[in-house]
Amino acid sequence: MIEPAVSLQSVTKTYGSFTAVDDFSLQVERGIIFALLGPNGAGKTTLIKILTTLMRPSSGDAFIEGHSVLTHGKQVRRLIGVVPQENNLDRYLTARENLVFHARMHGLSPQHYNPRIDRLLDLIGLANRQSDFPDTFSGGMQRRLVVARALVHDPQVLFLDEPTTGLDPQSRRVLWDHIQTLRSRMTIFLTTHYMDEADTFCDRIMIMDHGKALVDGTASALKDALSQAHIYEVEFRNHSDRYEEILRSLPFVESLERSGNAFRLVLTGEESLKPLMDSLGSSDVRKICLQEPTLEDVFLELTGRTIRE
Ligand SMILES: Nc1ncnc2c1ncn2[C@@H]1O[C@H](COP(=O)(O)OP(=O)(O)O)[C@@H](O)[C@H]1O
Ligand SMILES: [Mg+2]
Structure with missing residues (x-):
């Protein structure tokens, strides 16, 4: 078998009596973009900290390209680039100096790192701001600089913890x-x-969620698994308020969102369509159509609608 790029073997992390990561196992194959999703507090950052040797697991072990984070942290750190959830640029160093400092920490020589840093600054569109301090940058520019820094030593595995949170489109x-x-x-x-x-x-x-994996697959596989043909859009010609009351009272309507005269309904199953039609009658229905579930539907279905942390 080909060595996975990232492997977690029964990793558990407890903070006191609280279990943040719960007997977690995972293998990520080489060369893909892998996304870990979960509500706040799910344990994502804890997993990334363990994989990037910033934190030791309470039990279990994790491997990067076959190297254990417990016993071969140094090799692991050479192989990985890390973009942490919070920007941790040095505000007393210029953009370029931040990159140089990182390159030196990795033992690179100026002949090696200078051309690389030139190219990276160019790629992220910060070449003309390289002598400025990060505090003078927008959120997006700072984030790009952190990504460039993670790439200075040419890592084989790149970890990005919420790289785009808070950025404009x-x-x-x-x-x-x-x-x-x-x-x-x-x-x-x-x-x-x-x-x-x-x-x-x-x-x-x-x-x-809660330190455990719930589902794993391609986006379309995840959506297909949820898609039991049970998300509908219903639009009424009139009396929408009355229909909203009716819809809310139906036991097989799992959730409902309204915008104007249109409703988006999640039914408990395909077999609920007939009883739905029966309870609405047809004279006021302008249209009813089946909707493909989105990844957000999958996420909410699995992790619930309650706000976290
Ligand atoms: N150093 C810590 N001490 C105590 N609890 C922590 C610590 N770090 C994280 N937690 C808790 O562990 C859980 C998982 O946190 P985290 O891994 O940051 O989740 P996520 O990144 O998915 O939002 C949360 O409930 C958080 O409050
Ligand atoms: Mg986090």
Whole structure:
């Protein structure tokens, strides 16, 4: 068998009596973009910290390209690039100095790192700001600089913990364009709260909660598993308020969102369509159509609708 790029073997992490990661096992094959999704507090950052040797598991072991984080931390750190959830740039160093400092920590020589840093600054569109301090950068620019820093030593596995959180759509797009250019050269392991990112850009998606994996597969496989043909859009010609009351009272309507005269219904199953039609009658129904579930539907179905942390 080919060595997986990332492997977790029965990893548990407890904080006091609280279990943040619960007997977690996972193998990520080389060369893919892998997305870990989960509500706040699910355990994503804890997993990434363990994989990047920032934290030791309470039990179990994790491997990067076959090297144990417990016994071969140094080799692991050489192989990985890390974009942490919080930007941790040195604010007293310029953009370029931040990259140089990182390169030196990895033992690279100036002949080696200078041309690389030139190229990276160019790629992330910060060449003309390289002598400025990170505090003068927008959120998107800082994030791009952190990504560049993670790439200075040419890692084989790149970890990105919520790389795009808080960025505007343009900055998200620029960052994703950049991440995609890395696809062929390294394995990418990321977390995100943006379902569209996972859906569009990631080869494999895992949803976790309470320290455990819930599902794992391609975006379309995850959606297919949920799609028992039971998400409908119903639009009424009139009397929408009355119909809302009726819909809310039906036991097989699992959830309901309204915008104007249109409702988006999640039914408990395909067999609920007939009773739904029976309870609505037909004279006021303008249209009723089946909807493909989104990744967000899958996420909410699995992790619930209650707000976390
Ligand atoms: N250092 C810590 N001490 C105590 N509890 C922690 C610590 N770090 C994280 N936790 C808790 O562990 C759980 C998982 O946290 P985290 O891995 O950051 O989740 P996520 O990244 O999915 O939001 C949360 O309930 C969090 O409050
Ligand atoms: Mg986190």
